[in-house]
Amino acid sequence: MKIGIVGGTGREGRGLGVRWAKAGHDVFIGSRQSDKGVAKAAEFAKEFGVTLQGGDNVAACNHAELIIVTVPYSAHQGTFESIKDQVGDKVVVDITVPLQPPKVRSVHLPKGEAAALEARGYLNDDARLVAALHHISSEHLSDPDHAFDCDVLVCGDDKDARATVISLISDLGLRGVDAGVLKNAVALESLTPVLLHINRRYKSVGSGIRITGIPESE
Numbered sequence: 001m002k003i004g005i006v007g008g009t010g011r012e013g014r015g016l017g018v019r020w021a022k023a024g025h026d027v028f029i030g031s032r033q034s035d036k037g038v039a040k041a042a043e044f045a046k047e048f049g050v051t052l053q054g055g056d057n058v059a060a061c062n063h064a065e066l067i068i069v070t071v072p073y074s075a076h077q078g079t080f081e082s083i084k085d086q087v088g089d090k091v092v093v094d095i096t097v098p099l100q101p102p103k104v105r106s107v108h109l110p111k112g113e114a115a116a117l118e119a120r121g122y123l124n125d126d127a128r129l130v131a132a133l134h135h136i137s138s139e140h141l142s143d144p145d146h147a148f149d150c151d152v153l154v155c156g157d158d159k160d161a162r163a164t165v166i167s168l169i170s171d172l173g174l175r176g177v178d179a180g181v182l183k184n185a186v187a188l189e190s191l192t193p194v195l196l197h198i199n200r201r202y203k204s205v206g207s208g209i210r211i212t213g214i215p216e217s218e
């Protein structure tokens with residue numbers, strides 16, 4: 001699949017882009033600056049022995065069948081508004097956690113209750129927004145030898161879009177779990193500060209969650 005990563009030059013973008021490229025996807029690393037997108041794509045490609053394209057965020061969206069936005073919450077609204085016209089009816093994955101530094105270990109509910117619900121409001125009605133990957137550390141994503149033992153909760157109002165994202169998540173070496181409607185992003189985004197607390201308390205790197213009780217047949 002053609003995947004465009006908006007803000008793909010950063011920590012999550014690097015890990016996601018490289019893992020998806022390794023799995024055979026056609027990945028485009030987007031940036032606010034075209035030159036930076038090109039340079040970072042070349043840097044990641046060389047470092048991990050994969051093929052990546054790069055350019056600006058608009059080009060990443062135009063290139064993509066599926067768009068994923070990986071920017072800090074402080075850049076969330078501006079970034080979504082800058083790509084709104086390129087999105088059309090594509091699936092857009094928002095991984096944003098609305099952290100409020102320096103209190104990143106304490107739940108912060110933004111005005112719209114969740115970053116993903118706010119993103120829904122920034123896009124045209126056709127866009128199929130999915131929220132996921134809030135609990136997957138960039139350190140683990142960027143380590144090709146790291147085998148995950150945690151799950152990814154995936155929510156969104158379009159069932160087919162959720163299924164598409166769950167399938168892509170399996171290509172990262174993770175199990176995606178259907179977590180229902182987009183409103184449930186409030187719960188998903190709220191869990192990250194808890195995991196950040198756990199990391200500090202237990203000196204863990206990238207603690208995660210595992211859902212039990214799902215039948216093997218699923």
Ligand SMILES: NC(=O)c1ccc[n+]([C@@H]2O[C@H](COP(=O)([O-])OP(=O)(O)OC[C@H]3O[C@@H](n4cnc5c(N)ncnc54)[C@H](OP(=O)(O)O)[C@@H]3O)[C@@H](O)[C@H]2O)c1
Nearest residue numbers: 007009010011012031032070071072075096097134137138
């Ligand atoms: N890091 C993690 O382990 C982790 C885990 C789960 C979820 N998340 C979530 O994933 C998102 C990305 O995290 P990250 O650690 O990858 O972020 P990051 O590395 O700090 O930033 C990602 C990219 O966002 C762009 N950006 C930064 N500031 C911006 C601004 N003011 N305006 C527009 N674009 C800006 C930059 O791209 P350009 O300069 O190239 O435009 C940057 O490379 C966050 O919302 C975070 O909550 C992170």
